[in-house]
Amino acid sequence: MLTNGDSDNLRLLRSKANRFFTYIYSPITWVRTMTLIEEEASLLREKNLQLSFQLESMRHLLDENSRLKKLLNFKRESKLNIYPARVINMGASPHLSSSLTIDIGSESGVSVNDPIMTPNGIIGKTVIIGESESIVQLINDVTFRLSVRIKPSNSTGILRWLDKDLYLIKEVQKNSNVEVGNQIVTSGFSDIFPSDLPVGEVIKITDERGRFQKSVIVKINENIGSIMNLFVIVDE
Known part of the structure; x- marks a missing residue:
C-alpha cells in the first residue's frame, strides 16, 4: 500500500506530467483552433459576398423597375406621336x-x-x-447641330458638342439675359425637331471680347453612355 508521502509524490508527478503534456500539445491545440477560426471566417466572407451580390441584384432590379416606369409614364403623358x-x-x-x-x-x-x-x-x-x-x-456627334432656345429669355442659338458631357451655344446676343441654371429647349425653327422639347441646362456663360455675342456652355439632361431605351418621334 502507498503511504501518504507516496500519494503526495504521485500527485505531484501527475501534476508535472500534465503540465508537461499541456506544454507539448498547446501549439497543436492553438493551430487547430486557428484553423477552425479561419474556416469559419472563410465561410462568413463567402456568405457576405453572396449577400452583397443579392443586394446589388435587388438594387439593379429596383433601378430597372423605376426606369421602365418612367418610360411608361412618359409615353402615356406625351402628346407626341x-x-x-x-x-x-x-x-x-x-x-x-x-x-x-x-x-x-x-x-x-x-x-x-x-x-x-x-x-x-x-x-x-x-x-x-x-x-x-x-x-x-x-x-x-461632332457634326450634329440643334437649334435651341434659352428660357426664360427666349434667346436662340445653335447647340453643338464641345467636350465630354459639355455643349456649346455660340453667337448668343451679348445683351441677352442668360443666367446659369436656365433651361435649354428646342427652338422649333427646325423642320426636324418640334419646339419646346427639353435639351439641357446652362452651366457657364462666357463673353466674347470685341464681339457682340457671348458663348453659353450647356450640360444636357441625358447621360448618353447609359441609354438603353428611347423614343422615336414620328410623323402622324
Missing part, C-alpha cells in the same frame, strides 16, 4: 463619331430625320433606316 425603341448597338456607323442602332425601322413607320429622345430630352435623330433597325446620329 412616339414609338418606343431599344438600343441594340453603340457606335454603329463608321461615318459618325457618335451613333447607335435601335431595334425598329421602316416597318414601324420610322423614317430619316425622325427626332430621338428620352424622358429627359432630345438625344439625336435617325440617319439610316432599315426594315427592322435604324442608325441614330447622337447629339454628341
Whole structure:
C-alpha cells in the first residue's frame, strides 16, 4: 500500500506530467483552433459576398423597375406621336463619331430625320433606316447641330458638342439675359425637331471680347453612355 508521502509524490508527478503534456500539445491545440477560426471566417466572407451580390441584384432590379416606369409614364403623358425603341448597338456607323442602332425601322413607320429622345430630352435623330433597325446620329456627334432656345429669355442659338458631357451655344446676343441654371429647349425653327422639347441646362456663360455675342456652355439632361431605351418621334 502507498503511504501518504507516496500519494503526495504521485500527485505531484501527475501534476508535472500534465503540465508537461499541456506544454507539448498547446501549439497543436492553438493551430487547430486557428484553423477552425479561419474556416469559419472563410465561410462568413463567402456568405457576405453572396449577400452583397443579392443586394446589388435587388438594387439593379429596383433601378430597372423605376426606369421602365418612367418610360411608361412618359409615353402615356406625351402628346407626341412616339414609338418606343431599344438600343441594340453603340457606335454603329463608321461615318459618325457618335451613333447607335435601335431595334425598329421602316416597318414601324420610322423614317430619316425622325427626332430621338428620352424622358429627359432630345438625344439625336435617325440617319439610316432599315426594315427592322435604324442608325441614330447622337447629339454628341461632332457634326450634329440643334437649334435651341434659352428660357426664360427666349434667346436662340445653335447647340453643338464641345467636350465630354459639355455643349456649346455660340453667337448668343451679348445683351441677352442668360443666367446659369436656365433651361435649354428646342427652338422649333427646325423642320426636324418640334419646339419646346427639353435639351439641357446652362452651366457657364462666357463673353466674347470685341464681339457682340457671348458663348453659353450647356450640360444636357441625358447621360448618353447609359441609354438603353428611347423614343422615336414620328410623323402622324
